[in-house]
Amino acid sequence: GQNIDQPTEMTATEGAIVQINCTYQTSGFNGLFWYQQHAGEAPTFLSYNVLDGLEEKGRFSSFLSRSKGYSYLLLKELQMKDSASYLCAVTGFQKLVFGTGTRLLVSP
Amino acid sequence: DGGITQSPKYLFRKEGQNVTLSCEQNLNHDAMYWYRQDPGQGLRLIYYSQIVNDFQKGDIAEGYSVSREKKESFPLTVTSAQKNPTAFYLCASSIDTVNTEAFFGQGTRLTVV
Secondary structure, X not given: OEEEEOOXXXXXXXXXXXXXXXXXXXXXXXXXXXXXXXXXXXOEEEEEEOOOEEEEEOOEXXXXXXXXXXXXXXXXXXXXXXXXXXXXXXXXOOEEEEOOOEEEEEEO | OOOEEEEOOEEEEXXXXXXXXXXXXXXOOOEEEEEEEOOOOOEEEEEEEEEOOXXXXXXXXXXXXXXXOEOOEOXXXXXXXXXXXXXXXXXXXXXXXXXXXXXXXXXXXXXXX
């Protein structure tokens, strides 16, 4: 089976840095994705990690440790538009499974 | 333009009726997925298909059925056996089921009254 855990909600202020953690326990693992989802909309792809280490893409970075079953998404220079849900997802055994998602609220 | 299309965006049905949600993609993707999302929750996998004419149950398949007769189409039927069908349904596709990002449709919000 697969179990993917994320904090339910986080708050941060504009301009700050926030780290959203994801831990997973899966019987098969190919890679880990992060998606952003604004309320009532479809998720959009942010990042993908298949090897251990940090992947940087502009203000967003994602880290993976396969031995620890752990990933985080780092958002820098937060903007109000970053208020959204952030979904961690794992591929393994031919399917893509999502975590519960973390709702991020950015305040002025 | 290439993409993945779900229709309709909003759907209302009476309790006890079956309803079919449409999902079409012109991205030439082999893999397709159906997810259910309840308010404030993550995405839960209903069914997935790795290739045409093949599909597998996800974590919450009870009360749902799918078909994959064409590569570009993966319709989901919500049957009367589904106890709590009111939810936001999302369809996605990817090149394969291993290491490629999934692209999502805009979702169908189903309300059963």
